[in-house]
Amino acid sequence: MCLGGPTWNRVTGAWIKVHAQTPLYEFSVTRVMFRDIQLVIYDLDGVLIDSNKAIVESFRLLHExxxxxxxxxxxxxxxxxxxLEIFREILPERHHDNLAGLRLSYIRNFQELGTGYIRLLPDVSETLAEMNTRGFSQSVATNKTDYEAERILKALKMDPYIDLYAGYGTVPKIKPEPDMILYTLAKLGVKPENAVFVDDTKISLTAGIRAxxxxxxITTGNNTLEQIQEVNPTTIIHEFSRSTEIIR
Structure with missing residues (x-):
């Protein structure tokens, strides 16, 4: 999508300078500023960590x-x-009456693999430390369990920067429903306009939009730029460290 004429376009919480013949999301992210932010909420996979190897191997073992x-x-x-939704989509119906058991088997496989299959994504350690120093509350909202998210980030020594974990089982409905984000806002006493949600998938970004x-x-995960654009988040970045430049 291209826009004509150099103008300043208003989006939620930010002004963006758009030049003629410039694709909508190819602006300099330093032009986007979120003001009066108190809380930054992060998804886990594809934002803070890369656990693709662990996820794939856990599913492979389950299929075996x-x-x-x-x-x-x-x-x-x-x-x-x-x-549970992945199981429904990729497994034959004969397994659908045992989804709870399959989930437990998958979790067992994932935990037994350990964190050697998981790595922090680039700039995460430095960015979380900087945001903590600047006084922002930081939390995680993931479709993993809150226990699993905390276990992983403790092993990766990122837990001191996280004030709250919300995940599967914390609230009645997982993302893309807004429950997890609304729960986080309520627990930390922050209004929606004073919070930013960072996520790499259109499904999960929908939860933040609804909240x-x-x-x-962010394009560091498993969705393409085009997929993320489908849900029209406030802005899109390509490097995690850019968040420190646009959140104030």
């Missing part, structure tokens, strides 16, 4: 256990959807 063929692409394209918070799409 139940005697089904496995295609890694089926899983990678669905990261962020939630385990009324500012949203930052």
């Amino acid at each position: 256990e139940i005697g089904e063929p496995f295609n890694p692409g089926d899983v990678l394209s669905r990261i962020g959807v939630g385990l 009324g918070v500012n949203t930052i799409g």
Whole structure:
């Protein structure tokens, strides 16, 4: 999408300078400023960590256990959807009456692999430390369990920067429903306009949009730029460290 004429366009919480023949999301992110922010909410996979290897291997082991063929692409394209929904979409119906058992088997596989299959994404350690120093509250909202998110970030020594974890089981409905974001706002006493949600998938960004918070799409995860654009987040960045430049 191209826009004509150099203008300043207003989006939620930010002004963006758009030049003629410039694609909508190819502006300099330093032009986007979120003011009066108190809380930054992060998704986990694709934003703070890369756990694709662990996820794929855990699913491979599960498929081996139940005697089904496995295609890694089926899983990678669905990261962020939630385990039960992935099971429904990729497994034959004969397994659908045992979703709870499959979930437990997957979690066992994932935990037994340990954090050697998981890495922090670039700039995460430095960015979380800087945001903490600047006085922002920081939290995680993930479709993993809150326990699992905390376990991973403790192992990666990022837990001291996180004030709250919300995940599967914390609230009745996972993302894309807004429950997790609304829960976080209520627990930390922050209004939607004073919060920013950073996520790498259109499904999860929808949760932030429905909750009324500012949203930052990031292309470090499993969705393409075009997929993220479909839900029209407040802005999109390509490097995690850029968040320190645009959040004030």
